[in-house]
Amino acid sequence: MKPLSAFHTPKSVAVIGASNDPEKIGGRPIRYMREFGFTGAIYPVNPGRAEVQGLPAYPSVRDLPEVPDVVIVAVAGANAVEQVVICAEIGVSGCIVMASGFGETGDAEGLEAQERMLSAAPESGMRIVGPNSQGLANFANGAVLGFSTLFTEQPPLDGPVAIVSQSGAMCSVPYGMLREAGIGVRYAHGTGNDIDVSAAELALDIVADPDIQLLLLYLEDLKDPDSLALLAEAARKRDLPVIALKGGRSEAGQRAAASHTGALANEERVVDAFLKKHGIWRANSTRELVSATQLYLRARVPHGDRIAIVSNSGAVCVLTADAVDDYGLKLAEFAPATRGALGEVLPAFAAIDNPIDVTAALLTDSSLFGKVLPIVGADTAVHACIIGIPVAGRGYDVDRFADNIETFERDSGMPIVLVVPQSNIAEVFRERGLVVFADEATAVQALAQFLHHHQLMARSAGARHVPFTPQAIGKRMETVTLNEAQSLEVLQQIGIPVAQHVLVHDPSEAAAALAQLGGGRVVVKGCTSDTTHKSDLGLVRVGVDGPDEVAAVVREMFAIMEHHGLRNEGAIISQLVKGVHEGMLGGHVDPLFGPVVLLGAGGVYVEAMPDATVLIPPFTVDDALDALGQLRIAAVLDGVRGEAPVDVEAWAKAAVRLGDALVSDGSRIESLDINPLMLLERDGALQPTVQAVDGVVILREAPAGAK
Template sequence: MSDLSFFHEPRSVAVIGASSDPEKIGGRPIKYMLERGFTGRLYPINPSRDRIQGIQAYPDLDSLDEAPDVAIIAVSGASAVAQVVRCAEVGVKGCVIMASGFGETGDAQGLAWQSEMLDAAARSGMRIVGPNSQGLADFASGSILSFSTLFTEQPPQDGSIAIVSQSGALCSVPYGLLREAGLGVRYAHATGNDIDVTAAELAVEVLKDPEVRLLLLYLEGISDLEPLAEVARVALEADVPVVALKGGRSEAGQKAAASHTGALATEEAVVDVFLEKHGIWRARSTGDLVAAAPLYLRRERPRGDEIAIVSNSGAICVLAADAAGEEGLPLTVLSAETRADLTAALPSFASVENPIDVTAALLTDSSLFGKVLPILGRDGGVDACVVGIPVAGKGYDVERFARDVAAFEADTDIPVVMVVPQSSIARVFRERGILVFPDEAQAIRGLAQYLRHHALIERARARRVDPGGRAHPDGPAVTLNEAESLDLLERIGVPTVGRVLVGSSDEVPAALERLESERLVVKGCSSAITHKSELGLVRVNVDRDDVVRTTEEMIAILDGEGVATDGVIIAEMVKGRHEGMLGARHDPVFGPVVMVGAGGIYVESMPDVRLLLPPFSFEEAKAAIGELRIAAVLGGVRGAPAVDVDAWAEAAVRLGEAMLDPALGIRELDVNPLMLLEAVDGRGGAVAVDGVVVRSAAAAS
């Protein structure tokens, strides 16, 4: 990634297509920079004007005494292409192209124009933001290379939050919400088509600013993994939380993203795992993107996720406790000392258990919050507080409430969120920098995000994070038959069922001597058939005396299907307490992906899976298994014994290592079922009884 600082502090900016009308696209950047005190040189370019918005205008770039650091391209179509080419020729460092109608349309002409601009930029080393870009804004330096109308509707205020978005609207909307909440924004960057400078590159650039304490990202596609991994790495080093909103979670959303920016939509479950592994919180809506912003700006970091709830309403206490349960936030079990102190501070009829209902006594005793919160602050089990005031107004000393809450936050490292539905009352708290939500569900969700995100960040710091993006195995692929697949699984360290491959019924007696089980499984083997049970090619619980006949039947079925026959597998009968599965594949963007999940015949119709990105640890694999719905029964229920989850996790780790080995050339792999055996003294095993592997032909040979 090259230095992009000239976009933030350019010594000079040319606006090509400059307008005297400050409300037009070619006029707004000039207006904003004049208003924000931009100290560099401004060059409006317009052949039909001598002066624009009070400053000298120029007919073209060649009329300037210098090559500007940055050029804003506010003309469209072929004119935009010609101006970009000329910018590259005269030595401009970077262009911001606001025009649309290029690669995002899928039109051949638009794609050809993009290529022409990129070629010109590559020859000179010029960098391009856009096209189809709303522009970049640095409110600290006054470099407003943007035409966003929100900067007029919500006047800028410098702050510690950076927004980088592939969409103009999803840059403006978070900006507007943050400013409406009274929060300052330092950077508001909307990149557009990302044909050269990417949102990830700009994110790394803003993270170099030591004043940035929160980065908000909006992504419509991820076509190159390493820049986003670099964002995460730099953010972790700078101790800056990153919250990302990515469009395209649904099939319709993926199509819309492609038509908007031409972005590559990737499998959303893999995106989730990648972001989580790198300590990036994935928001699910614009509201979620900004909801917890004030909490992130705190200098102190949360110490845990146990919360205390305080309100003058019993109903709010109940509803907030319900919301906490749904979000998985535990309520602190208050110490005996804390409860004794609360008993002394509160009316006799108030609750001193968590949630704490101070009752309507708050109306006559305005000191109650000021008494209760410090007591909770001294309880080492309280990591955060939720304070609810459903009704207030005349007769309530709201100013004192706000003063006491603000003092508590200032004196402790414990974050507080308020539940205040009345806008006039909420304003009093917001003016003191306290985060306020209109209802308990939103308050708990915002607090949960903040607390869980910091736990995510600490896990990302602790693990060895691989940048990912491994190259997909090249060349043609071959599908191994089941015998070959099981052999490869055994080779990479995944336990497999005892088995023998025979070519005819004459080989059965020798095979039976090598197998100990009294009951056996007999399966036809052919790389041309993956769903054998549908053709009657799987027989289970076969008596040893019936194996010869069953083998002959398998060969007859294979011959009847007209497929290449690789033989018949005779395997020991393994019955697990539960059935799991393992899978793996190469994602075109994220590289190798490993899947753990519930196995059996319903794996496709009722999927219960979690994904892992290699390399991952045994602990991470076990945690992923623990998140499955089936996990509730793996430890044993109603007298049933537990299964060996550790063996499953170990097999997943071995598979992850194998997917990173280019010599193996594994493209896809499926183990279903993986028999999970009863754990005796903690161990029992996990055994693959069926498997399909697709490898690169070069590796297979």
Template sequence: MPDSSLKAVLDPKSIAIIGASDNPNKIGGRPLVYLSRFGYRGKVYPINPKRTETLGYKTYPALRDLPETPEVAIVAVPGDAALAAVDECADLGVKAVVLMSSGFGESDPVGGKEKERRMVERVRAKGTRIIGPNSQGLANFGTGAILSFSTMYLEAEPADGPVAVLSQSGAMAVVPYGLMRQRGIGVRHSHATGNDCDVTVSELAAAVVEDPEVKLLLLYLESIPDPENLAEVARIARERDLPVIALKSGRTAAGQAAASSHTGALANEDRVVDAFLEHHGIWRVRDTAGLVDAAELYLKGWRPKGRRLVAISNSGAVCVMSADAASMAGMPMAKLADETRAELGRILPSFATTTNPIDITAALLTNSRLFGDILPVIAKDPAADAFVIGVPVAGVGYDVDAFARDTATFAALTGKPLVVAAPQPNVMARFKAEGLPVFTTETQAVDALNQYISHLELMNRAKTHRADAPFVAKPRDRASASSTPVMLNEADSLALAQSHGLPVVAHRLCRSAEECVEALQAIGGPVAVKGCSADIAHKSELGLVRLGLNTPEEVTDAWHGMERIIRDSGKRFDGVIVAAMRKGRREMIIGAHRDPVFGPVVMVGDGGKYVEALPDLRLLLPPFSADEVAEALARLRIAPVLGGVRGEPPMDLAALSEAVAAVGRLMMDPAAKIVSLDLNPVLVGSAGEGCAIVDAVIFRESANDTMGNK
């Protein structure tokens, strides 16, 4: 449940503005203007010792002079005065402070962050929460509680609506807001949390997402220091069937450096962020446009059953480009039934196209009823899951109003997603007036449709998989990830993997040449012989791997040679591993590590010696099932090869998926104390032949770290 202080900051009964100004264009004056203009019904207490009235409000010299303790206070004074004001708020029992003042961690990553830490420590002990510092403020247009100094609310007139925007950045709290208002979409929440020294954007979002009027949540993130709170946002959103779209900046090294200097927060490793958001059903977009482009589709409440598309246009070129866009997006063009095509043929002129995409041709100019006549026919065909209507040229001579009405009726009749591409502003306006999502080009329309459908699919997968297994990042994950791990030798690594149900190749650890001969006789040749040392991770470079040995003399010679190499290098000599030679159709890799923020992360992908040069990998965050692994494998570039090509049988992806799922369980086992794991190669045979781990490197917490984490 969200902190009661956060509920108060979203809907406060009383607000104090410390540093109130009579200039409506200053930080201490703008919130007073907004609270008056946008219908706030609570009590407002400006504080400024130099005046008795500010912008029509009675003004008080100090917080202690107020007739009551306000629920929330805005702090809009600089430097040490801001710290003193925050401390006074805590002393008097103010529930939450919106700290707009700057000069903290965003400008001084060391001293500024330490100043933030001490401030939070003092006020949290007294029950007060801090939004900020360096916060542009919060705005709830449902209650009129506009605790913000953003100019955007003067430029784009507010209207309460179903969208919430939360951001660590002030600009990115209001830019999506402005774009939504340009589209005529109302926004209820627009919040900027700034440096997140106490209340993070994710924690505030967990309170916002419980607002029953919110139907779409947009997030801008520069870091995710508290994945447990974002996981809670996702959990509540799944229960409410509420889509969450996130723009996480810092995809590149340059972007991560900029994010760190902007908010004073550490950037997260990008591939892990992708995996985390996917795990929880949150759709990640690349830019600001991605946050808003498909908004109208989300708000329609459509629930498509598939991805098959039907395109209709009065332009053959638009038909072709719609088909291209659909193909690029992975949306197959629906095959219409023969009876549908026959009926369309009786309506359309002979030179029109009745296959999908459907080209009405320029005949629409002379017969405006063509559009309305064919739509009911298409509506009866069950093949389509979604529609794109392209109207590249219309206007004088065309009954555009009828086109728009007929399209709206058609959308209501089918109950399926529908987008319109219309580049002419006057044509676009008429379709918008009917409540239809309209885009300038067919590619934009199809891309928005694809995002919407793909996001619903992601949400459904997350709802299915996460029902009984919510993700929670544990403090010990963060402690162990920053510790100095200890590497196990290969024999111990293989033994640990095998004890947790992983398919390890038959092998023996031998501590003498005689034991090597016995292992050869027990396992049967040919065998692989590998030097074993807890000090050596990469053996082949040192000549510590010999393959295809068949005789006692060969394994004896390998023993002596490897013992000499390891001892001469000054490393620990733990013996020699004699292992069965296994064949496989493909070398795969399974890896895992304990991320300092997100906890256990498991990797699966194409393996072998080129894994770093030609990476083809997917990341998963435990807990996950073998079915989820199979879904991840299907998204690898080599997926067609794994499935069997040119007459080859499919590979044993079921066995590989079970092995990856076992690694996920192993990484979640607190007794295993694993920091990282590398299984490469994992040999995968044809379906039914299983897979085998032939090499393993595992790092565990050291004994000292383990004691510290108890």
């Protein structure tokens, strides 16, 4: 396939459906290329005109004096498909198809036309962006191959930010927000339906541009996760932050009927896990996509997330401290030397702890920021600083404040944000390039994103991606649900500890099984592959004691299975394991992302009150421990109110073993569900561990007679 660089640095561009009206879709790319400095050849294609916007026009792309690098297809319907076929035949490197009415409509006719368009490209190696594309724009060289009206409303300025969006509108909106804030944008791509070139592929080509310092993505689907993983890896190598906003939240892909894992590891959780694994920050709104841009472009890489707050208002100090807690940051604890130094420069009635209220004395002593900030910056416990100036103006030496804060930022090397609600005062700070917000919550949210994103990037530095082709397991594969005894055997093969158990096929075997388990109270369960919810049918009895009672319960299990028409595959007699807490562990093969692993609190309410997180294997024990630490149940795992601490590391190791098994060559596991996973007391004498007391495994297998 031909390289994507042609879309960014074309030497020649043809526009099929070129319009003499520079405000029409077929006219804007010509206008923009001429207006924004494109120096390559521009070839309007319009059989009805000899000239378009002062340029010679051609009746067909076949009539051009050369084969163009890129062709913009701005004609509709069947004509668009025909033109793409011709472009492939003559050897064009890339087509940008602006026409709509294809796969995005969801109707069979549109999908069929889209497939005809796509089938024209592979033999020649031509790449297709679109259809339904707003176009691509590179403002560094004027290759503005799109029709967005925002390029006239907010005139472009080349800069260090790139935007790649599957939606034209969600390319234009962040572009407009950034330009309104005075931030330059180099690339603004609205890719459309992505039938060939994906948004992630184009973004990967952009990552090679050394001038790009921030990459913003809008994704409506993630049908090309491998390219996104490659993009993330390339970005990490040059410490390039990537922020993604994902639309189209849905519950597609659940396997709730078969397992808790399928119900809880839904599409959104998997997307979150995938982005987190690869160091991509997920924004929740357009505002979050762009709000921290100035920090990414100006601030140096942070060393932690402990914050100092300095203001001339006690109320602002309180509100900012609340926001710091809301967004998961921490207030720095000043060293005694810091408090002592602050006490020497601040009025006696001022607070010398964090937050620092310099009080209204700032009105009469304009040097206070200049005195306080260097002291704060010298404290190694402080990683970033928020400065609130709610009221200033006449009587305040704002220029001196700005000088002092600019010097503090330069000398401390830490991220600094200001909260200045007065627009005219804020402009004084912005003119110096300082990062300014109008309110505390927005400022802290942006700072928290910046700090936590860099922590995420650092954690993902060693992320390893195992490529997965959607439906790689093959459409001819079927699934088979194992019974519990078979499932527990699979768990043991993976290396996950299971409760000691014996499978019996006749009540007369109960006494020997009980003796083999060492006696005592046991659990008796009917064993059948026809249902995964045995307790709902009365096929689980806990605390059965003595050989006679065990034999009686086995007979009862057999009777229940016969009553419900279930296959009788025996009864499991299992050691009664009492954990301090119950966890769960599961995995399945997502049809798009491949293997995923779920960890969470276990028990009968896992779906009603979910407390779970998803990881994309392969991952490390530290990754699993970090994920477990984010659960609500984490607060009690170390032991509270006299309870014993549990072996969390054993849980993490079991998760790693499961993840490794899922991504191993030849794995047949489609889904695996362990609930509960008993979390045992952490006690060296007892060999700290976890134990699976129940399991459901679904395997893939070829249908009978398949070759």
